[in-house]
Amino acid sequence: MVSVLPRAGGRRALLAAAAALVALGLLLWWLLPLGGPPAPGGPLTLSTGVRSGVYARYGELLKQDLRRDLPRVDVRLRNSAGSLDNLSQLASGNAQFAIATADAVAEQQRLKPREAARLRACARLYDDYMQLVVRADSPVGSAKDLGKLRVGVGADGSGVQLITRRLVAAAGLDFDHDIEAVRVGIDRMPKLLEDGKLDAFFWSGGLPTSAVQQVARRLPVRLVQLGDLLPALHRQGGRTRHYRAAVMPADAYPRVQKGQAIKTIAVANLLVTTDRQDPVLTEAITRTVIRSRDRIGTEVHAAQKVDLRTAVFTDPLPLHEGARRYYVSEKP
Secondary structure, X not given: OOOOXXXXXXXXXXXHHHHHHHHHHHHHHHHOOOOOOOOOOEEEEEEOOOOOOHHHHHHHHHHHHHHHHOOOEEEEEEOOOOHHHHHHHHHHOOOOEEEEEHHHHHHHHHHOHHHHXXXXXXXXXEEEEEEEEEEOOOOOOOXXXXXXXXXXXXXXXXXXXXXXXXXXHHOOOOOOOOOEEEOXXXXXXXXXXXXXXXXXXXXEEOOOOHHHHHHHHHOOEEEEOOHHHHHHXXXXXXXXXXXXXXXXXXXXXXXHHOOOOEEEEEEEEEEXXXXXXXXXXXXXXHHHHHHOHHHHHOOOHHHHHOOOOOOOOOOOOOEOHHHHHHHHHOOO
16 A cells, blocks of 8 residues: 655645644633633622611722722622621522521521521621710610610611610610610611710621711710620520620720720621522632721721631631631631
């Protein structure tokens, strides 16, 4: 059998085709992301809180960093009544991520166990401090003195009202009969106090809360200690185990505290999602939450407490798989 050698022109054509394939491969290698799935994209709703609260401002600042880190994700913020409302937004699918206090999550687990079973945590954020605000000349020295008074207790569906109900009971008062409960949020309570339509109001939030700072500029107010209620609060059972003794530092509200620290209670905030969320997206969001601490903390001082070492302590929720992957990847 006689072998036929390829012509020179055919050989050049084969070499040119091979070179073109190599060039195409290099181009694809350059354009496509290296390793792993493509970057997340699409709409995402984060449920926060009332417009003048810390949740809302934290959400606004986090959205800016998410826009930088995840440009294909369209982050939308949703205002709400607070923690319990946020958990309902997750359950209904109206939000994919939300901020909620640990005690509100535990309450959801108790009242709606099937819905709550799908909840997962991304991170422990910062602590909310319980604040009882009165006029500077008020005779109230403890929550035990609130009987027969008009008290702002937080809107229905808020974490504020959840804690307030327990604090009022710890003070030996009946929420429905011994106080005149005014069920509004931090967006309305300061003005009502200023107008003489409230005698006191409860607020649970990061330090400082701008609405409290603002009313203090217009009206002499005072913060009432709540530390004396902690033993009775814990006697209410396991649902109150998420509350701890805390001290509002003297510089939280310098105009109000005048150099005095205030004993109170605190509860952790969690960034919450559900087990339906994509692990790649959840990992990326968790990474941004941790890495954005310093920038957000310049405006929301409470966010300075977000820390990689404590973010994994999300009791009573397990970590989402995507969040767990992030924390594992950050281990030394």
